[in-house]
Amino acid sequence: MLFPMPFHSLLLFTVWLLLNNSISAGHIVLAVFFAITIPWLVSGMRDEHPKILKPWLAIRYVLMVMKDILTANVEVALLIIGPIKKLNPGFVAVPINIDSDLGITLLASTVSLTPGTVSAEVSKDKSWLYVHALHLDNEEELILSIKQRYEMPIKEIFGC
């Protein structure tokens, strides 16, 4: 099969041309070469991903996360400059309820990029996400905000 992963081939093709900012014949040949060989090499280690059921929700989610990244940056910057003595770091176990690996990866990445938390580990049975918080005021509140703000939309997007 020439294109085991058609979407990824297309993605590789465009990203290569965008990275080089050119559509000269040489780069198109190279892009086609990558679009065929790379998926062919890696298709063996791919596992099934759930389909995006609600693309509009996904776009809204991306925009929301971008906004949160902005606020996260400012918040963390303020925490870094502010008095260190007032910081109360802590580990938190967040119960999660997502079946797919892709969903958990997305959730963990979002948690790392958004205010005051870095995800450290997932439990073996994939039902707990361990998070380190730079400043932990209220554990319950943090868990609730992660679950409502990020987990719910991811679950809806993938329908799992």
Added chain:
Amino acid sequence: MPLYLEIIICISLLIGAVFLLIGSYGLIRLPDIYMRLHSPTKASTLGITGVLVASMIFQSHLKGSFSVQELLITLFLLITAPVAANMIAKTALHYRKKPLERTQNQELMETIRDREEPQKPSES
């Protein structure tokens, strides 16, 4: 180059530089490795984005065509930064790095390292 473009480029360069500075400053200022992780994953993303936006506007004006490489760099950064942070956190846990003394829920660290479930989630 028109003045308003220069102003926009300057502003985004300054914002980027300030956040990068704060992010790096956090690396030396914060007391333990788990807290230090927060500064490069967050403060630097905005910093890099600021610099790249400036570069994007400048290059687009210079070449007369929209330059998208910078957007791709930002995207790659957003994808890779959490993964790197996650790996560093894992490594630190396996090396049993001591967190700051007032860190809450330190008893969880054993469970996190072994990827077990927490014994009993606090009922309160």
